[in-house]
Amino acid sequence: MNLVRKAAKIKMKESWFPWVLLGAAVLAYGLMIGRLGFYWDDWEILYLSAAAKTPGQIFLYPFRPLHVLLDLAAVRLLGFNPLPWHVLMLAVRYLGALVFWKLLQTVWPDHPARNGWAALLFLVYPAFIHQSMGVVYRQHFTTALLYLLSVWLMALAYLAW
Numbered sequence: 001m002n003l004v005r006k007a008a009k010i011k012m013k014e015s016w017f018p019w020v021l022l023g024a025a026v027l028a029y030g031l032m033i034g035r036l037g038f039y040w041d042d043w044e045i046l047y048l049s050a051a052a053k054t055p056g057q058i059f060l061y062p063f064r065p066l067h068v069l070l071d072l073a074a075v076r077l078l079g080f081n082p083l084p085w086h087v088l089m090l091a092v093r094y095l096g097a098l099v100f101w102k103l104l105q106t107v108w109p110d111h112p113a114r115n116g117w118a119a120l121l122f123l124v125y126p127a128f129i130h131q132s133m134g135v136v137y138r139q140h141f142t143t144a145l146l147y148l149l150s151v152w153l154m155a156l157a158y159l160a161w
Contacts, residue, residue, distance in 0.1 A: 020116075021097055022094055024123055028123070036082055038082050042134065046075060049075035086134040089137065089138045092145055093141050097122050101119035103152040103155060104118055
């Protein structure tokens with residue numbers, strides 16, 4: 001319990017926290033990024049997105065049409081080199097944690113330390129071990145990022161109203 005109290009007392013300028021979060025993201029996920037490749041279902045998405053001429057030709061996600069459009073655009077933009085995919089995954093994951101932190105800061109502005117620790121935990125949650133699959137899980141983290149952005153903007157709108 002003392003460790004939790006000590007951690008809550010750490011003081012930091014709010015403007016520094018995005019850099020701390022970025023450093024944690026790079027330490028947790030970026031150090032081996034140059035050695036990662038494509039794994040499991042990454043290949044299926046890459047192949048289908050490259051072979052399809054129109055979104056309708058991809059049968060993999062009939063109930064997720066936004067994912068198909070994102071996959072088509074991402075494959076055409078990033079190509080078949082794993083490095084840009086993993087950099088994108090790292091960026092999306094970092095931005096999701098940053099938006100989550102901004103949401104917490106908006107809702108609970110009097111608890112900056114707790115908000116920061118929650119954002120760090122969100123970033124490096126140890127139960128998720130599939131960071132290495134940059135194509136497949138980019139979709140899920142993009143969805144989480146857009147959802148959190150929506151909730152944060154809704155909170156800002158509510159407070160401004």
